[in-house]
Amino acid sequence: MSPFLDPNREFFNKWEMYKLLFRHSIKNIQIPDTQLFSKESLSSMLIEYPLLYIKPIASWGGKDISTIQQNDNSFVWTIQGREAVVTHDFNKIYHQIDQFYQEKSTIIQRGIPTVRFNDHVFDIRSHLYKEMDGSWVYAGDLVRIGGTGSIVSNVEISNGSVRPTDEVISMIFPDQNQPFSTETLKNVSLEICHMLDQYHYFTEVGLDFGLDHRGNLWIIEVNTDDTEGRPDPYLFSLLPDQGSFEKIIHQKAKIYEKWMSNVMDSFEAYLAEKGNEPD
Ligand SMILES: Nc1ncnc2c1ncn2[C@@H]1O[C@H](COP(=O)(O)OP(=O)(O)O)[C@@H](O)[C@H]1O
Ligand SMILES: [Mg+2]
Missing domain, CATH: 3.90.70 (Cathepsin B; Chain A)
Known part of the structure; x- marks a missing residue:
């Protein structure tokens, strides 16, 4: 069904x-x-x-x-x-x-039996967008840390913060002896986007993951673009490295440009058909 x-x-x-x-x-x-x-x-x-x-x-x-x-x-x-x-x-x-x-x-x-970070709840957010050829690009990931006493890691409502994933993971698991890897996070995120492609044309996806004491990933939520908004790219602007944020913003600008040029092409074709070519 x-x-x-x-x-x-x-x-x-x-x-x-x-x-x-x-x-x-x-x-x-x-x-x-x-x-x-x-x-x-x-x-x-x-x-x-x-x-x-x-x-x-x-x-x-x-x-x-x-x-x-x-x-x-x-x-x-x-x-x-x-x-x-x-x-x-x-x-x-x-x-x-x-x-x-x-x-x-x-x-x-x-x-989820999540591990905590300095006694705060946290989750891992990955962000992906669709290229114009339909392929998915992994823009990046980060850790959202809930504010003091919060049960959620959403930054705004809990007065929380954002940190690079590697930094937090290496502090939680200093001995590296756990199954978490950025590669797994990437592959799982891409697999979920491909699964969604079977049902609807989404162009942006933000995934929330919990991490347990053994380093296993648990899925908390899959956020997609919809008529009311999209997964928040601005979280990435809070990271010291602006690479992921710039990638996401640049992609949006590219899609808008392409959309505008399609509109202009259609308009010119319409005028040409009417024998009224613009100069
Ligand atoms: N089952 C769960 N186990 C542990 N933490 C959870 C669980 N569900 C939600 N959370 C926490 O609450 C936050 C918000 O939940 P989420 O389902 O993503 O709702 P929202 O759409 O409001 O972001 C998560 O990012 C996580 O910190
Ligand atoms: Mg969420």
């Missing part, structure tokens, strides 16, 4: 994207168990996993994301940027969560 492409935004929401990734079983990445939010899924996933992330399927920027965990007999529910709610009563916490997300479709996802 074809995945549901939102007709207005022309994107795959988080739930559709999860199903696609699951169906295509991409090599060398783990996919965190994900279900639609309901009383039953919340109850069963709380038994199965020590930490859960709850996310609306169409939000971005770390907005309205929360975590829940069960400690002994209490449930600790934390909305990004707010005080945690603690209660012993499952029904009560379920209703509070349900109330908070209201009519928004929402998923529950296993909290």
